[in-house]
Amino acid sequence: MGEISMINQKGIIFAADILQKNKLLSIIDKVAPFVEAIKIGNMVLLEYGWHIIEEIKKNTKISIIVDLKLMDIPYVAEILSRRALDKGADGIMVCGTAGGDSISICKSIFKDKLVFIFTQFTHFTGLITEKMANEYIELAVSLKCDGIQVPASIPGRVKKVKRLVGDKLIIISCGIGEQGPLIGSAIADGADYEIIGRTIYNAKEPSEAAMLAKYEITNVMKEYYGLNKRLYMRL
């Protein structure tokens, strides 16, 4: 799975959806010690363009996942993933709905990096059924993608997906905190990473909020994975 050694244990992926650049860079700097990767979504990417990845990279060594929720034909998928890689992205998020050809082309470009498949929404009016999500998960396994995004906001879903994929895919779970589920709950259910955004960056002291989240997750890990067990490593 290549050279990504920074994402190397269960923990937090920080969803840095902060529009103001100074605030974005300063909060990333503050929370970096407590998170395993940073997710840069379309909000920030569309504000500044790809260049923002380079700017973040100047200040931190933490892996950056560009959460494009890429939903396009292979021709566009190829250009977008090439540009993301060139600018320093360590991982990319592609919608399962885009299908095998679009995913494969991202995979071929991100071959030494990480490809994640977006499987299902956290909001309840999103039109991806569990059956469709399962199809995307099967596709992620068969195309040897690195991981999948699974909503923590659907009760029992992370547990069910974990039983389905075992250790074949990294499970990163979204919808934690502001959207409902308690921090640590998805990891308790078998997820590898919890995506946390607003709970951290809207806090008065983001570094404290990140530290607290990390502490909660560590407690969950002790409880569920044993005190002496080496922190879960897969990459």
Add this chain to the structure above:
Amino acid sequence: MGEISMINQKGIIFAADILQKNKLLSIIDKVAPFVEAIKIGNMVLLEYGWHIIEEIKKNTKISIIVDLKLMDIPYVAEILSRRALDKGADGIMVCGTAGGDSISICKSIFKDKLVFIFTQFTHFTGLITEKMANEYIELAVSLKCDGIQVPASIPGRVKKVKRLVGDKLIIISCGIGEQGPLIGSAIADGADYEIIGRTIYNAKEPSEAAMLAKYEITNVMKEYYGLNKRLYMRL
């Protein structure tokens, strides 16, 4: 449907997927007389950020549709559509798969502008079935969206959708030219606009290619909609 008077007849939406800024602006300038709107997709938006919309607007009065293929929760949909509107976008493209709440929030922000729903892929490994696409089309009608994107690359699809929606939605058809179907064929089948990109911007003389495309579409319109019939107006 508000103040959009620039998109006012059947014709061409130019998919300006050109990464180099000078080339992008100069080709838009050259093809502007022959097209009814410009579609700016994620390729260009992610290269330069929202700001590119303002730059294009400096040089042309033509409507700009930002083709985000927005595939996200309402919270993100709200922020993205607000930023796109602030920067001068006249229309926005949202994935039907994102569901009613995400679409509604875009609709509320783009209330005097245009909201288009992406219904189906042009490539054949995309995982949106006809049944799903029909569900998105019904949603577009019930939420009073302005239009839908329908692939010309699926034989008979535009015709079928036209029968389904009548004049309730603007049909913009994608996958024309480079991806297969002849220019004019989707309009002959009932589409209002054909999205043409590579056939124009990869031509030696983009303005000639645009003019030729416009000519072909005009011929189709004469043949199918009658010489003396006033050009189709809906907005």
